Amino acid sequence: MAHLAAVNEADFLALRKLLDLSDGNLSVHTTVLESKGYIECDKSFVGRKPRTTYRITPSGRRAFEEYVAALEGILRGSVDPTGR
Amino acid sequence: MDKAEAAEDIKLIREVMETSARYTNFSGISGIIAGTLALLGCGATYWVTLALPGVLLIRSYVIIWVLVLAISIFQDFALAQRKARRRGEDYFTPATAQVYKAVLPGIFVAVVLSIRALTLRELDAIPALWCLGYGAAICAAGRFSVREARIFGAVQLISGAIGLFLFATPPESLYFLAVTFGVYHILFGLILTRKYGW
Numbered sequence: 001m002a003h004l005a006a007v008n009e010a011d012f013l014a015l016r017k018l019l020d021l022s023d024g025n026l027s028v029h030t031t032v033l034e035s036k037g038y039i040e041c042d043k044s045f046v047g048r049k050p051r052t053t054y055r056i057t058p059s060g061r062r063a064f065e066e067y068v069a070a071l072e073g074i075l076r077g078s079v080d081p082t083g084r
Numbered sequence: 085m086d087k088a089e090a091a092e093d094i095k096l097i098r099e100v101m102e103t104s105a106r107y108t109n110f111s112g113i114s115g116i117i118a119g120t121l122a123l124l125g126c127g128a129t130y131w132v133t134l135a136l137p138g139v140l141l142i143r144s145y146v147i148i149w150v151l152v153l154a155i156s157i158f159q160d161f162a163l164a165q166r167k168a169r170r171r172g173e174d175y176f177t178p179a180t181a182q183v184y185k186a187v188l189p190g191i192f193v194a195v196v197l198s199i200r201a202l203t204l205r206e207l208d209a210i211p212a213l214w215c216l217g218y219g220a221a222i223c224a225a226g227r228f229s230v231r232e233a234r235i236f237g238a239v240q241l242i243s244g245a246i247g248l249f250l251f252a253t254p255p256e257s258l259y260f261l262a263v264t265f266g267v268y269h270i271l272f273g274l275i276l277t278r279k280y281g282w
Contacts (some may be wrong), residue, residue, distance in 0.1 A: 002097045006104035009174040068097060074090035
């Protein structure tokens with residue numbers, strides 16, 4: 001999500017290389033994020049090669065920013081890290 | 085999640101975003117091509133200086149350097165987009181937008197001063213003015229890119245300042261232009277290609 005927040009859009013191969021994950025592992029993560037509506041998936045062809053591109057959605061960007069804000073809150077001590 | 089885990093997460097997120105947000109879609113090959121075009125432009129300028137008088141010289145100067153600039157920008161844009169596609173990324177990212185916004189003031193200053201120098205027929209001051217404007221633009225854009233871009237911008241700025249006082253007469257101004265826009269771009273392009281690929 002951090003990478004997509006910075007570049008808006010990246011394809012499967014670029015994300016796999018960046019995150020150093022296997023195809024299956026990355027697919028699991030992207031499926032979860034897509035099911036939550038945080039990213040959109042676009043499947044296309046470049047010549048004969050399939051290309052899967054992921055783009056962060058507005059709600060995904062909001063969720064990511066809220067997550068970062070929550071982390072910063074924990075560090076500042078203003079947010080209870082146990083979630084209570 | 086405890087504070088240590090939160091700190092670790094934030095650190096990782098910041099590292100990824102800083103790396104991802106840097107503009108790295110520049111092409112080293114594009115720098116080499118731009119430098120070569122500048123050298124060809126200097127050659128053409130030398131020839132028209134010998135062959136053409138007065139107003140025709142100024143018009144030829146404008147045509148030559150507008151062409152060099154247009155082709156340089158076009159090939160840089162095309163190669164940068166190609167690099168982004170090869171990496172599986174979108175070219176028009178927030179980092180790209182920041183770079184474009186950052187270069188505009190420096191380029192605007194270079195254009196305005198060049199036009200004024202042309203109307204005053206001070207052709208020999210133009211190379212140094214270009215260095216100053218271009219150097220300022222690259223220094224500003226370099227804040228959102230790699231260290232080498234900031235160094236290149238600083239080198240252009242310093243060269244422009246020196247050139248305005250020491251190399252603003254013929255034929256030194258043309259040699260100065262060949263070095264700062266020709267040789268510098270080729271060297272910078274070779275360094276970028278070696279470090280970041282083509």
